[in-house]
Each structure stands twice: as structure tokens, then as C-alpha cells.
Amino acid sequence: GQNIDQPTEMTATEGAIVQINCTYQTSGFNGLFWYQQHAGEAPTFLSYNVLDGLEEKGRFSSFLSRSKGYSYLLLKELQMKDSASYLCAVSDSNYQLIWGAGTKLIIKP
Amino acid sequence: ETGVTQTPRHLVMGMTNKKSLKCEQHLGHNAMYWYKQSAKKPLELMFVYSLEERVENNSVPSRFSPECPNSSHLFLHLHTLQPEDSALYLCASSHTFGTGYNEQFFGPGTRLTVL
Numbered sequence: 338g339q340n341i342d343q344p345t346e347m348t349a350t351e352g353a354i355v356q357i358n359c360t361y362q363t364s365g366f367n368g369l370f371w372y373q374q375h376a377g378e379a380p381t382f383l384s385y386n387v388l389d390g391l392e393e394k395g396r397f398s399s400f401l402s403r404s405k406g407y408s409y410l411l412l413k414e415l416q417m418k419d420s421a422s423y424l425c426a427v428s429d430s431n432y433q434l435i436w437g438a439g440t441k442l443i444i445k446p
Numbered sequence: 447e448t449g450v451t452q453t454p455r456h457l458v459m460g461m462t463n464k465k466s467l468k469c470e471q472h473l474g475h476n477a478m479y480w481y482k483q484s485a486k487k488p489l490e491l492m493f494v495y496s497l498e499e500r501v502e503n504n505s506v507p508s509r510f511s512p513e514c515p516n517s518s519h520l521f522l523h524l525h526t527l528q529p530e531d532s533a534l535y536l537c538a539s540s541h542t543f544g545t546g547y548n549e550q551f552f553g554p555g556t557r558l559t560v561l
């Protein structure tokens with residue numbers, strides 16, 4: 338079967354750095370997405386990786402290792418507004434997104 | 447209106463009712479999606495439409511019936527639902543379907559409660 342694993346919840350301090358991991362087993366791979374979802378709101382796109390390596394976009398970076406079936410989202414200089422759920426999703430062989438259950442990130446002052 | 451809109455935002459219905467959820471995208475996209483989001487569970491893809499044709503139906507019970515009259519509008523018709531169908535129903539759109547980089551834009555969702 339297809340499976341995406343990510344931690345259920347993480348806590349970090351304002352101004353710090355946090356890394357959210359995602360491991361996947363899917364039938365085929367056409368890229369990995371990270372989305373942010375604030376409570377009661379729609380998911381919004383953060384990043385896309387299809388090749389191995391690190392993609393940096395401001396305070397957020399995303400890493401991919403296809404051989405290990407592994408990705409992480411790195412958030413730097415954490416702000417209170419970063420408190421949200423972070424969803425990992427993989428595009429499979431049929432270009433359908435297979436989603437993880439999301440990681441709830443709690444930022445403390 | 448911009449982006450993806452959904453109506454109603456909240457819906458309470460009995461198991462014998464018939465209701466419809468509406469989604470509209472103002473982005474000029476060619477693909478639209480229905481997802482179900484239950485607490486602490488992964489998003490579940492229900493239906494995909496590309497150029498108004500259904501391309502995926504992931505073993506969804508027949509009490510859910512989608513309709514895509516044009517590339518901007520998507521409906522989800524509901525009838526004889528069960529309490530376990532209570533969830534957040536999200537609509538999304540993307541430029542195309544069937545490519546790797548295919549960013550999906552989501553609507554705010556309809557919070558459905560089945561009594």
C-alpha cells in the first residue's frame with residue numbers, strides 16, 4: 338500500500354529552527370509537496386521537490402532524498418504565525434496526491 | 447471573487463436529506479478536485495475532473511455524486527449520508543492534471559455534520 342508518515346505534533350520556540358520529517362512509500366513518484374494549513378483554513382502550497390537536494394525559499398527550506406523515501410521541511414526564525422499544520426504529499430504514478438496526516442506545529446513564546 | 451470559493455461553509459443535515467456542495471474557481475484552471483478531511487486523518491481524494499471529464503473515482507460510496515458542468519464549477523451532491531461522513535469537504539483546482547508539478551489551490555471547505 339501507499340503510506341506517508343510524519344510526526345503528529347511538534348513544539349518549538351519563537352525565533353528557533355524546527356525540522357519536520359516526512360517518509361513515504363508510494364507506487365511511483367512524481368514529486369513531493371509541502372502545504373501549510375492554519376486551523377479552520379484551506380491548505381496553502383509551500384514547496385515542491387522532484388530532484389534530490391535542498392530547495393530554499395525565504396525562511397522555509399525543503400529537502401528530498403528519493404533513494405531514502407525521505408523529505409523534511411525546515412523552518413527558520415520561527416514566528417508565532419507559523420503555528421499551523423504542515424502537510425506532506427507525494428504525487429504517485431497516476432499523478433494523484435497521497436497525503437500524510439499532517440504535523441501540528443505549536444510555537445511558544 | 448478570487449481563488450477558489452465554496453458554499454455553504456457549514457452544513458448540518460439529517461441522514462435522509464439531499465443537499466449539494468458548490469465549488470467555483472476563478473483561476474482559469476482545467477482540473478478540479480473533491481477531498482474529504484477528517485480530524486487527524488490524511489486528506490482523502492474523492493474525485494478528480496480534468497477538462498470537465500471525471501478522471502478518478504477513488505472507491506467513493508454512491509451516496510456522493512459529483513457534477514462538473516464546466517471547468518469553473520464543481521458540485522458534490524449528497525444523499526442518505528451516514529454520521530461517519532461528517533467531515534470537512536475541500537475543493538481544489540490546478541492548472542492541469544497529469545503532470546508532476548501541479549500546485550493545487552484549495553477552497554476554504556464546507557464543514558458537514560450529519561445527524
